[in-house]
Amino acid sequence: MKKKNNEPAPGAVPGLFGDIVPPAPKADGLLAFSYSKMSLYEECPLKYKFKYIDKIKEEPKFYFAFGSAIHAALEFMYAVKAPPFPTVEEVCEEFKREWGLKSYLEKGYRTQQKSDDDYLKGVAMLKAYYEHNRARLAPPFLVEYSTDVEVDGLKVRIIADKIEYKGGGLVELIDYKTGKDVKRQPSQLYMYQKIAEIDPRLKEKIAETYGHKVADVRVSGMLYYHVPTNKEYFFDRADDKEIGGFWERVLGVADAIRGLKFDPTPSERGCAWCDYKSLCPHFFGNNPPPAEHKLTSAENIEALVDRYGRLQERMDELQAQLAEVGESIGRASRDGGEFAGSQYTARVKKGSKWEFKDREAVINILNQFELYHKALTLTLTGITNVLESDALPEEARKKLLEQAVKKTAFDIKIVKKAGLI
Ligand code: SF4
Numbered sequence: 369m370k371k372k373n374n375e376p377a378p379g380a381v382p383g384l385f386g387d388i389v390p391p392a393p394k395a396d397g398l399l400a401f402s403y404s405k406m407s408l409y410e411e412c413p414l415k416y417k418f419k420y421i422d423k424i425k426e427e428p429k430f431y432f433a434f435g436s437a438i439h440a441a442l443e444f445m446y447a448v449k450a451p452p453f454p455t456v457e458e459v460c461e462e463f464k465r466e467w468g469l470k471s472y473l474e475k476g477y478r479t480q481q482k483s484d485d486d487y488l489k490g491v492a493m494l495k496a497y498y499e500h501n502r503a504r505l506a507p508p509f510l511v512e513y514s515t516d517v518e519v520d521g522l523k524v525r526i527i528a529d530k531i532e533y534k535g536g537g538l539v540e541l542i543d544y545k546t547g548k549d550v551k552r553q554p555s556q557l558y559m560y561q562k563i564a565e566i567d568p569r570l571k572e573k574i575a576e577t578y579g580h581k582v583a584d585v586r587v588s589g590m591l592y593y594h595v596p597t598n599k600e601y602f603f604d605r606a607d608d609k610e611i612g613g614f615w616e617r618v619l620g621v622a623d624a625i626r627g628l629k630f631d632p633t634p635s636e637r638g639c640a641w642c643d644y645k646s647l648c649p650h651f652f653g654n655n656p657p658p659a660e661h662k663l664t665s666a667e668n669i670e671a672l673v674d675r676y677g678r679l680q681e682r683m684d685e686l687q688a689q690l691a692e693v694g695e696s697i698g699r700a701s702r703d704g705g706e707f708a709g710s711q712y713t714a715r716v717k718k719g720s721k722w723e724f725k726d727r728e729a730v731i732n733i734l735n736q737f738e739l740y741h742k743a744l745t746l747t748l749t750g751i752t753n754v755l756e757s758d759a760l761p762e763e764a765r766k767k768l769l770e771q772a773v774k775k776t777a778f779d780i781k782i783v784k785k786a787g788l789i
Pocket of ligand 1 (some may be wrong): 412413414415632633634635638639642643644645648649650651
């Protein structure tokens with residue numbers, strides 16, 4: 369899809385470095401899809417775009433790091449074809465190994481202490497899990513089973529924590545939950561049921577493991593196992609009507625993604641947890657600042673830190689607007705000089721600035737050198753600061769320079785006219 373003159377390409381949406389055009393279709397022409405992608409799109413299409421089209425990484429979240437280390441330890445525990453199972457000490461050792469792969473900041477904790485506290489919580493949780501399940505330990509049919517199934521122009525990925533085979537083609541899917549509470553998530557159940565039942569590999573696995581040649585696989589239900597409390601919540605299989613309605617919804621979301629429909633759907637809760645606020649033209653543009661902005665200095669430091677961050681982001685947004693107006697003044701001034709408005713006078717000096725050719729390539733470089741967090745809070749001017757920073761690794765500078773073009777720029781100094789308040 370090409371731009372003509374300065375017109376945006378059909379369906380293009382604004383991005384960091386210009387309009388977003390559709391990504392090149394994959395060789396198989398299928399849209400990669402999953403339950404979490406669908407959830408994110410339904411939460412906010414623009415957030416989906418930032419994450420999956422622009423490929424801008426989100427800040428690490430400590431609760432994901434915690435859940436993933438617990439999952440890794442349980443996977444290690446169940447990855448045996450026959451007893452004996454690893455001891456509880458070995459399971460905790462695996463948790464420790466996984467925990468140590470990243471620093472507390474990389475895991476998303478604010479302090480080392482909070483990370484250490486969660487480590488101890490995880491060890492206690494695994495010991496309690498082991499004791500609770502010791503008497504019924506048995507090798508499961510499948511652990512961390514990941515599959516991609518092609519259906520209706522989609523390549524849908526599901527990852528099941530554990531699958532038990534009940535005989536006669538019946539399987540039960542088990543999902544470990546490590547958060548505060550367990551809510552039934554019908555969409556997840558529907559997605560897993562639909563995909564598991566048409567997955568040809570699952571039939572093959574049943575034949576390989578149990579020697580049963582089954583005509584069909586049928587999901588008997590889904591078990592949510594809440595690890596912090598050792599409570600189990602079983603949900604029956606969905607009926608055909610529920611699955612049919614759900615699948616219409618899936619195809620609707622897929623069509624919207626293919627049609628590049630990425631309008632933001634702001635919400636107080638969704639935006640509060642969104643890492644892309646500084647890139648989102650709608651966050652501070654058309655919407656009143658979130659209620660938290662009314663907090664006073666008497667309130668806790670965490671709220672003040674968040675408020676400070678949001679003000680900083682707002683400032684970045686205003687700086688982007690300043691840069692845009694400044695460019696227009698520069699073009700109008702030709703070689704610079706002094707120009708008067710009704711309230712201000714501008715002294716314009718001609719100079720140079722960097723611009724970047726390929727948005728995707730720059731984001732990839734920032735991601736590769738773990739500079740994406742700077743890109744999240746910085747505008748184009750900020751990316752230039754990253755490029756010109758003494759602290760930038762030479763390899764990153766070399767790659768960024770390959771994407772950069774030096775262009776004419778104007779330095780503008782504004783002075784308020786005498787007598788005006
Ligand atoms: S800030 Fe809100 S509207 Fe903007 S992308 Fe994030 S969730 Fe969507």
